[in-house]
Amino acid sequence: GAVVSQHPSRVICKSGTSVKIECRSLDFQATTMFWYRQFPKQSLMLMATSNEGSKATYEQGVEKDKFLINHASLTLSTLTVTSAHPEDSSFYICSAPGTGAHEKLFFGSGTQLSVL
């Protein structure tokens, strides 16, 4: 099956700093990737759709200037949480549709962000 790699797995940062999370499709190309956010014991909430070579599209209520997304190549999408605050602490997880059956999503391993 398709493999999606996500780094880092865990990050602790001070309030006001920026954090970059990388999502890579290892054995396939992904023109589209999705970024989700998950609070403890809650569901996955779609934040934005990352599009290779064009601007990301954000879901309602998600600040695009807060969560910068870059999809510079067919295998890499990055999410940067700018000027992080404690309320941004969460589990961030990316996903990409596999080849063939486009609708099947494969998830990265997730990044646990803790902002002090």
Add this chain to the structure above:
Amino acid sequence: GENVEQHPSTLSVQEGDSAVIKCTYSDSASNYFPWYKQELGKRPQLIIDIRSNVGEKKDQRIAVTLNKTAKHFSLHITETQPEDSAVYFCAASLGSSNTGKLIFGQGTTLQVKP
């Protein structure tokens, strides 16, 4: 906006019993319905999925049923084992499956007691 409702939020069964998790969706254009299993702190893993042109699909101890008219779909796990304990999420495609976007249910924490 579109949403997916999932019930129950927690489910406890004895090993060997069956477990059923139910979901309803609101987007009449949804045509793809996957189920994911997520263990604590790990990525969701696709366990089974169904498309809207099929009413039922089975894979060993796991089955999914879909009632498109009622906008209901369910996950059935038979002969449960302790390793089935995890959080299960249903999802529905937002619009047609071509977009790749999924709307997730709230999750069900399944506990299988030995």
